Amino acid sequence: xxxxxxxxxxxxxxxxxxxxxxxxxxxxxxxxPQAVVVSAMGGTTDALIALADxxxxxxxxxxxxxxxxxxxxxxxxxxxxxxxxCRQALExxxxxxxxxxxxxxxxxxxxxxxxxxxxGLGETWSARLLAAWFVARERPARYLDAREVIRIEPGxxxxxxxxxxxxxxxxxxxxxxxxxxxxxxxxxxxxTSGRIATLGRNGSDFSATILGALLDAAEVHIWTDVExxxxxxxxxxxxxxxxxHLSYREAFELAYFGAxxxxxxxxxxxxxxxxxxxxxxxxxxxxxxxxIDGTGAAQPPVKGVSSIRDLALVNIEGxxxxxxxxxAERVFSTLNRAGISVTMISQGSSxxxxxxxxxxxxxxxxxxxxxxxxxxxxxxxxxxxxxxxxDIEVLAVVGDGMAGTPGxxxxxxxxxxxxxxxxxxxxxxSSERNxxxxxxxxxxxxxxxAVHSAFYLSDQTLSIGLIGPGxxxxxxxxxxxxxxxxxxxxxxxxxxxxGLANSRQMVLALHELPEAGFSxxxxxxxxxxxxxxxxxxxxxxxxxHAVIIDCTASDAVAGHYAAWLAAGIHVITPNKHAGSxxxxxxxxxxxxxxxxxxxxxxxxxxxxxxxxxxxxxDLVDSGDRLRSVEGIFSGTLAxxxxxxxxxxxxxxxxxxxxxxxxxxxxxxxxxxGMDVARKxxxxxxxxxxxxxxxxxxxxxxMPEGAGQGSVEEFLDHLEALDDDMAGRLQRAEQHGCxxxxxxxxxxRGRARVGLQEVPNDHAFAHLALTDNVVxxxxxxxxxxxxxxxxxxxxxxxxxxxxxxxxxxIAQSQG
Numbered sequence: 062x063x064x065x066x067x068x069x070x071x072x073x074x075x076x077x078x079x080x081x082x083x084x085x086x087x088x089x090x091x092x093x094p095q096a097v098v099v100s101a102m103g104g105t106t107d108a109l110i111a112l113a114d115x116x117x118x119x120x121x122x123x124x125x126x127x128x129x130x131x132x133x134x135x136x137x138x139x140x141x142x143x144x145x146x147c148r149q150a151l152e153x154x155x156x157x158x159x160x161x162x163x164x165x166x167x168x169x170x171x172x173x174x175x176x177x178x179x180x181g182l183g184e185t186w187s188a189r190l191l192a193a194w195f196v197a198r199e200r201p202a203r204y205l206d207a208r209e210v211i212r213i214e215p216g217x218x219x220x221x222x223x224x225x226x227x228x229x230x231x232x233x234x235x236x237x238x239x240x241x242x243x244x245x246x247x248x249x250x251x252x253t254s255g256r257i258a259t260l261g262r263n264g265s266d267f268s269a270t271i272l273g274a275l276l277d278a279a280e281v282h283i284w285t286d287v288e289x290x291x292x293x294x295x296x297x298x299x300x301x302x303x304x305x306h307l308s309y310r311e312a313f314e315l316a317y318f319g320a321x322x323x324x325x326x327x328x329x330x331x332x333x334x335x336x337x338x339x340x341x342x343x344x345x346x347x348x349x350x351x352x353i354d355g356t357g358a359a360q361p362p363v364k365g366v367s368s369i370r371d372l373a374l375v376n377i378e379g380x381x382x383x384x385x386x387x388x389a390e391r392v393f394s395t396l397n398r399a400g401i402s403v404t405m406i407s408q409g410s411s412x413x414x415x416x417x418x419x420x421x422x423x424x425x426x427x428x429x430x431x432x433x434x435x436x437x438x439x440x441x442x443x444x445x446x447x448x449x450x451x452d453i454e455v456l457a458v459v460g461d462g463m464a465g466t467p468g469x470x471x472x473x474x475x476x477x478x479x480x481x482x483x484x485x486x487x488x489x490x491s492s493e494r495n496x497x498x499x500x501x502x503x504x505x506x507x508x509x510x511a512v513h514s515a516f517y518l519s520d521q522t523l524s525i526g527l528i529g530p531g532x533x534x535x536x537x538x539x540x541x542x543x544x545x546x547x548x549x550x551x552x553x554x555x556x557x558x559x560g561l562a563n564s565r566q567m568v569l570a571l572h573e574l575p576e577a578g579f580s581x582x583x584x585x586x587x588x589x590x591x592x593x594x595x596x597x598x599x600x601x602x603x604x605x606h607a608v609i610i611d612c613t614a615s616d617a618v619a620g621h622y623a624a625w626l627a628a629g630i631h632v633i634t635p636n637k638h639a640g641s642x643x644x645x646x647x648x649x650x651x652x653x654x655x656x657x658x659x660x661x662x663x664x665x666x667x668x669x670x671x672x673x674x675x676x677x678x679d680l681v682d683s684g685d686r687l688r689s690v691e692g693i694f695s696g697t698l699a700x701x702x703x704x705x706x707x708x709x710x711x712x713x714x715x716x717x718x719x720x721x722x723x724x725x726x727x728x729x730x731x732x733x734g735m736d737v738a739r740k741x742x743x744x745x746x747x748x749x750x751x752x753x754x755x756x757x758x759x760x761x762x763m764p765e766g767a768g769q770g771s772v773e774e775f776l777d778h779l780e781a782l783d784d785d786m787a788g789r790l791q792r793a794e795q796h797g798c799x800x801x802x803x804x805x806x807x808x809r810g811r812a813r814v815g816l817q818e819v820p821n822d823h824a825f826a827h828l829a830l831t832d833n834v835v836x837x838x839x840x841x842x843x844x845x846x847x848x849x850x851x852x853x854x855x856x857x858x859x860x861x862x863x864x865x866x867x868x869x870i871a872q873s874q875g
Contacts, residue, residue, distance in 0.1 A: 064276040066096045068247065068269035071103035072286045073343040074187055077140025083284075084194045086346050087242075092279075095242045096272055098207075099191055100265040101183020102137070105130065106248075113179050116162040117171045123162060131155050134186050138193075147193035151186060158182060178257045181208070181249030184265070192244040202242040207268055210234060210275075211250035213258060219326050220260055223253060228275045245272060267327045270338065274330035281331060281338045283323065288342040289351030290315065293366045293513045297506050299571060300603050302517060304364050305349070308357025308461050311364050314495050318367035318457040323353070362462030362469060363516040366509055369457075372404055373424030374450040374485055374499055377431055378414035381443025389415055395434045401427050405455050405497055407486040416486050418499050424449050450485060454505035457497045458512060470496060476515035479629070480602070482508045510603035518605060519553040521871040523631075526560030526599035528592075529612035530581030532722040533635060536860035537612065542579040544864075554871045560599050562590050564613075569598045592621060600630050606874055610863060611636050614726050620646075626653040626661060633866045635665035635859055640746065641739035644753055647746060660870055665862030667740045668833045668853045669696060672865075676849055677747050677837065685839045687748045690806045692835035693825055694740045694814075696854020697724045697731040698802040700831045705800070711786040712779030719776075723831060723854040727772050732782075734759040737804045737814040750810045760815030762786075762802075793818045799826045824848075831855060 069083050087095060101109075108130050115123035134155075138148050161179065165171060188204055195202035210231045213220040235243075247265025252258045260267045266283055273281040289303040290312070307315075309332045313325045323338065331338055332355075341350035357364075382388050389408070392415055396403060405418035419427055428449045438444040463469045470489070473496060477484060486499040500508050514522065525541075527534055541556055548554040557573040566587045568578065600607040609625055611618050611634040619639040622632050623646070639650060640663050654661045667673045680687065693699050700723050701714050715732070718724050730736045738757040745752035764781045793800045798818035803825065806812045819825045828834060833853025836846040852858045 063092075064094050064096050064273075064278040065090075065092045066098065066269050066273040066276065066278045066281040067284060068098040068265055068282070069100065069284045069343065070265060070286075071100045071105065071183075073284055074099060074101075074191075075103045077137045079343075080137065080141055080191055080194060083343065084191065084198075086284075086343065088195075088198075088200065089346075093241045096276060096278070097191065097242065097244045098247045098265055098269040098272055099184060099187040099244065100247050101187055102133070105183035105186075106180055109179050109183060110176070112162060113165060113171045113176060116165040117169055119166045119169075127159065127162065134190075137190060141190060141194045141197070143190065143193035143197050147189055150189055154182060154186065174256055177249070177259045181246070181257070181259055184246035184248050188244045188246045195242060195244070200242070201240045202244055203238055203240045205234065205243045205245040206249075207246045207272075208249050208251050208257060210245070211268065211271055212253055213250050213260070214253055215258070220250075220258070222271055222330065224274065224330075226253070227271070231272075231275045263324050263327060266323055267330075270323075270327055270330040270336075273336050273338075274334050277334065278336055281336060283338060283340050284343050284346075285340065286342065286344065287340075288345055288348055289340045290353075290365070292364065292517055293509060294368075298366070298510050298513045298603055300510075300513060300517060304351050306358035307351060307353045307364055309353060309355060310494060311357055311459055311461055312353045314457065314459040315365045315367050318369055318455070318459070318497075328353075357461050359462050361460070361516065362466045363458055363460040364462075365459050366513045366516070367457050367459065368505060368509060369404060369455045370502070370505070371421045372418050372453045372455055372499070373421040374416055374418050374453045375424055375427045375431065375447065376414055376416040376450070377435065377444060377447045379438065379442075379444035379446075380413065381438060381441070382415075383413060391434060392417070392431065395430050396427060399423075399426060399430045401430075405486065405488050405499060407488050407499075418453060418455055418486065421451060421453070424451065450501075452502040453485060453499050454502050455497050455499050456505065456508055456512060457495055458516070459495050461494055463494060463496070472515050473498075473512060476511045476605075477508060479605075480507055480511035481629075482511065507602045510601075511605075514603055514605045519549075519555045520605065520874050521553055522555040522605050523557065523867070523871055523874075524599050524601045524604040524607045525556060525558050525610065525867075526562070526595060526608070527558065527610045527612060528562045528595070528618060529615075530561060530563060530583070531612060531726065532856040533859045533863070534610075534612035535581040536856035537610070537863050538579045538581050540857075540860055540864050541867075542576070548868075552872075554868065556867070556871070557604065559601065560595055562592075562595055564590065564615075566590055567595050569595070592618075596621070596625055596628065596630060600628055606870075607631065608633060608867065608870060610634065610867070612863070614638070614730070616642060622661065623649050623653060626650065626659045629658045631659045631662070631870050633662045633863055633870070635663070635669075635863060637663075637666045637736070637739040637743060639663070640666055641742035641754060644751060660873070662866035662870060663743070664866050665859050666743055667694065668835065668849070668851075668862070669855065670858040670860075670862035670865065671833055671835075671849055671851050671853060673833070673835050673849050674743070674747060676847065677744055680837065680839055680841075680847075681748055685841045686808070688808050688838040688840070688843065690741070690744055690748075690804075690835060690837055692804060693801055693828065693833055694737045694804050694835065694853070695731055695802060696831035696833055696852065697728075698737070699828055699833065700854060702800050702802065703828060703830050703832075705786070705790060707787070707790060707794070710780070711782050715779055715782070716776065722856045727775075729763060729768060729772070729775060732762040733768065734761050734802070734814045737802065738812070741804045741806050741812045741814060745806055745810060745812060752806075752810055752812060756810070756812060758813040758815070760813075762816065789816065797821055799823075801825045831858075 192202045192204040212223040212226045247268040291301040293301040295301040335355050337354040339350050401423045403417045403419050408415045432447045435444045482504050484498050488497045545556045559570050561568050566583050567590045568587045608631040616638040622639050664674045724731050738759050742752050801819050803817045804814040831852045831854040834850040838846045
């Protein structure tokens with residue numbers, strides 16, 4: 062018969078509604094025959110153990126706790142509308158339990174066999190209730206007490222199932238009453254002498270796989286409150302994913318290292334007979350969960366990242382150990398005699414040291430025992446010391462596909478190194494199925510997240526925070542929103558917007574902001590901006606890379622770049638303050654970038670989306686020598702003077718440019734010439750010159766005193782510019798020229814920006830509205846300068862320059 066076995070834990074059997082959900086789930090399946098193994102209702106086993114302990118101490122509270130447990134099960138029976146014989150069986154069982162508990166008061170202690178009897182009662186109640194639910198709906202089902210079927214022999218490694226005897230008893234029972242569905246108790250059993258026993262914690266899972274083996278089942282389904290075996294602990298790694306297909310051996314390894322998966326002993330009955338096991342969720346029964354079988358899946362090569370906590374590392378080292386036979390045997394014999402279990406061993410090929418990772422509560426004893434064993438060698442200096450490091454956690458990367466796959470270890474240690482994790486010890490078996498590392502407990506969660514992201518996310522996954530969602534910031538958000546799906550599908554570039562901030566408030570998201578976040582709007586109810594908290598959030602431990610995009614024109618924000626770069630956060634910006642401001646700050650930023658922790662990209666500071674900075678960088682990096690840079694660097698001023706004609710109001714044009722987003726937030730930065738001067742300084746420093754803003758000769762277009770007051774006050778008095786500009790335009794036209802605002806830098810570091818008359822046949826005289834044009838003269842481009850020309854202002858093109866930098870950083874992380 063093609064049996065399928067299903068097991069449901071206590072979290073799936075909390076009350077009548079949960080029982081009914083399980084029943085309907087099973088009825089919806091077309092398989093037949095069907096075997097069901099159940100645990101006690103959630104919390105029942107612990108309650109029974111506590112009752113026995115309280116009754117043995119003659120504590121007054123046990124009667125009230127007994128009554129509560131009794132009512133809970135009777136209420137469940139009533140909610141399930143089961144037949145009277147089920148309720149009567151429950152009442153008889155509780156009456157029997159009550160008498161047993163009363164007798165404990167006389168004994169004053171709880172015998173082991175008594176505790177096994179009491180602890181397994183919850184399973185009998187659950188099995189009776191579920192079987193009765195089927196019968197009440199005219200669906201045949203038989204209650205089966207596992208104590209009448211499963212026989213075990215206690216052993217040092219746990220209970221050993223007597224399969225032949227258990228199979229004989231099961232088949233005998235099924236011949237007496239053959240039904241298409243059985244509901245069997247989990248956890249409990251008998252030993253070969255007939256005494257009541259249990260299979261220990263997680264015993265119901267063991268019961269299910271035993272029953273599957275006894276029935277030669279097609280599959281065993283373990284139903285729980287999670288969707289399957291996860292790639293990591295979701296409470297520590299938010300990006301944990303369900304592993305679709307594992308081999309038995311992968312499941313063993315993950316279980317040993319604390320993953321929520323079947324215990325290795327639980328797997329032995331199905332392993333011997335090659336019966337597949339599925340881990341599934343009662344909350345999402347339509348999802349496939351995790352399949353565990355003999356083959357597993359080749360991809361991905363790493364199936365999980367797990368850990369063991371509460372450990373310590375004991376290390377014995379000394380030059381006298383080199384080449385001395387029997388040293389390791391003495392170490393492990395000592396630990397064995399002391400009853401200390403070793404979790405992990407690491408020994409270098411030099412044999413200079415042996416380190417053992419073991420349970421932290423036993424570490425001090427292990428250190429003392431080993432010190433005693435090697436007393437003579439320590440006294441003679443052959444062994445230098447036996448040391449202990451407390452609070453260690455062991456991380457394991459597990460997967461059959463790791464064997465023979467180049468680069469797995471490299472990826473693991475690169476991820477740890479990039480996150481600043483100090484590895485205390487390393488172990489890898491020859492099977493290559495597991496690489497284990499010991500790390501300090503305080504770094505363990507960060508290590509787990511870093512390693513998990515290295516194997517489960519694209520190398521180009523970026524956690525992004527944007528500061529300054531003004532016109533440029535909003536344009537950039539729109540470009541990212543429109544392109545990110547294509548980038549993920551075609552280039553595996555995964556852009557996750559996780560933080561957004563203006564000058565007052567911020568909004569943060571654990572995974573990524575919803576679609577509405579790409580509008581750039583921040584609700585007034587959001588928390589006040591804390592730039593330190595913002596950066597710490599963007600620098601997520603569960604994502605490989607972090608980027609902060611500064612779309613402000615704030616020197617205060619630029620003042621945080623050094624801290625961000627030092628923390629490994631990439632910085633992208635059109636903000637010119639860092640690149641053209643204090644020279645010492647600039648040197649520090651370039652030094653941090655050169656150290657390789659993170660990149661600072663600022664293409665959009667000069668020419669918006671034009672590759673001006675990149676072009677100059679390529680010239681210098683390839684060994685060319687710059688002779689001069691000359692051009693129109695301000696899209697704002699280019700637009701103004703391309704449009705400006707006799708009879709026009711220059712003030713009106715400035716207001717129009719600001720409304721169109723062509724000017725800086727404060728138009729005085731453009732009209733003062735400071736914006737162009739900053740760009741010249743950025744280019745000069747890119748060429749290796751240590752130029753300061755004070756070194757640039759600047760011609761301002763503003764009347765004297767216009768730099769004082771607010772932006773609004775300045776805009777209200779713009780007409781003061783009109784007469785002077787009209788006169789200059791008239792003189793230029795009389796000379797057959799046009800007015801253009803030009804910047805020039807020579808190879809001696811002399812820099813000037815100002816308004817010039819250029820002949821009508823000059824290249825600068827015929828530009829499209831917001832075009833920038835830059836001419837690089839160098840040793841290679843001496844007779845015919847290298848020209849870069851195109852739109853140099855506007856939210857869309859500036860955002861495009863920032864986006865290009867973002868993609869360069871993403872691509873460089875592969």
